[in-house]
Amino acid sequence: MHHHVATIKTNLIIFGLLMLLLVATVGAAELPLGPLNFPVAMLIAATKTVLIIFYFMHLTGTDKLTKTIVGTMFLWLVLMILMIMMDYLSRDWLQILGK
């Protein structure tokens, strides 16, 4: 199995990006975006996660199988959130008769 060892430079760049995103998280929390606050925070968090998985956890240099497994895990997380939201967002859709 081939492993691409990331250089110190790459690691420092990713670290710098993560610090910038940290600032972005704090900054976005202070902005009055209303209902957009949550999706923006999640987007920044997801970006951080992807950077960490691909570079610090060496996903860039691994084979397709490992990438598939990690991709599946992400998919499962999305599936869980979507199906839980299916409940929360549809609480008022079908009213019980007489209520």
Add this chain to the structure above:
Amino acid sequence: MSTTVLDQTAAAGHKPPKPHRETYLDAWTVKSWLLTTDHKRIGILYLISITVFFLIGGVAATTMRLELMTPKGDLLSSPDAYNRMFTLHGVAMIFFFLVPSIPATLGNFLLPLMIGARDLAFPIINLMSWYMYMIGGSIAIAIILFGGIDTGWTFYTPFSTMFSNTLVVPAAFAVFFAGFSSIFTGFNFIVTVHTMRAPGMTWFRLPLFIWAHYATSLIMILGTPVLAIAVMLIAVERLLRVGIFDPALGGDPILFQHLFWFYSHPAVYIMVLPGMGVISEIVPCFSRRPIFGYRFIAYSSIALAILGFIVWGHHLFVSGQSMYAGLVFSFLSFLVAVPSAIKVFNWTATMHKGAIRFDTPMLYAIGFIGLFTVGGLTGIMLSTLAVDVHLHDTYFVVAHFHYVMVGGAVLAYLGGLHFWWPKITGRMYPEMFGKLSALAVFIGFNFTFFPQFILGYLGMPRRYFEYAPEFQVLNVMSTAGASVLAFGYGLPLIYFLWSLRKPPSAPANPWQATGLEWQTESPPPTHNFEFTPKVEKAPYSYSPVAVEGFDGYGDHGSH
């Protein structure tokens, strides 16, 4: 018995073992066991540990059944004591017995042998998995000693976070550790199956036991982290008052049920899929026929792993979940019947026109097929929205999941243990007592749980300390059945231990089975095989050739 048959291709394994052969059981120091990285020894460590928890859970079940002999609460001191008792039963049986039962014992022992490997991909992580389990298990035992927990094994909020005064936080940690032990096992299995198959062992030559364990491992690594996080969030809310599930703090109690069942429904398949793998090995061997519909059974394992993840909402039909979500989850739940039925039909078709032998493993396997079918069909009834409104939280649900978990998973576990006992220990067990135990378990099980379907349908709620007097007859039947069941469980415990008193004498392949694990000696050498095996044909190449000698007990031709 009608015909005695032998698969001639495997007849070579019938020789008695050599006198001073090296086996994995040679070293007997404490260190050699506690620091072992041999998958076979770790399987034995797990076997001993889960048996302890099975006994603990069994004592709790017996106490509950004795309490329920009479409508009044007269055995246990209080309803709270009864709550702690059924929680102990559930936590011990689910997290510390059923989830690790087949994968961590038979799976650990057999997976490398079946694919022709020397060990699992990560032997040290395999040992760590057992230590994780033991840490969780020790916490669980400490909880029992220091007062117990009364939330039920489901830890439902807001009771678990706001009202329960018992040891909820330590229990959350116990489940957390047990969860990580199964994550370690799961990903070890996946990597091993991908990277360590013997030459010629292609994906569609893998035994169906391996397919089932692969599917189980997927659930373990995809689902278990969610449970671990859900129970940790309970601890966080109890200790730090962070609002996650408590509405007073801005949380939502139903969110816990979503997170909990996102793992715990697929966990049903963690418990029963490996059992299905065991049955797929036993049925063709004792029918002397190649398995019917190999690829369908293999794919149906993967289908169960995937579908099992999108049906959890059927546990929330009456919990305040939206009607729309209820409809979707109800429909999806019906779909699970398809891959389950594929398996049942294919096992039955394999037996059709086979030269069937009713040895102990086969008796357990046939019991599994019947009881799992009842459990599955009553699951369809429960996933029907309107029916569930009536049956939810009644004894009908208790009966349903015991038909799947005990009638399914435990019977498969016992069948598998009998089937591979000669391989694991090098000893045969007394066949007559084996058959007696299989019959006692089957009869005792049905006597215990069938009355509970009727009780539930008549409206007796589950988890109640006292009940209406008209339910007493059925409850007494259930308790009487439980004592037969306990006898059936006790027998193998005694005769398996009894079989260990003599030195190993079992042949390498007492059942004339075709799997790779039967091509090495019983018990296997430390490195499993003297030569790397080469696989050149499809699995289950059984043929009903009538010859003498299919008998592991030395009385050739007596049938």
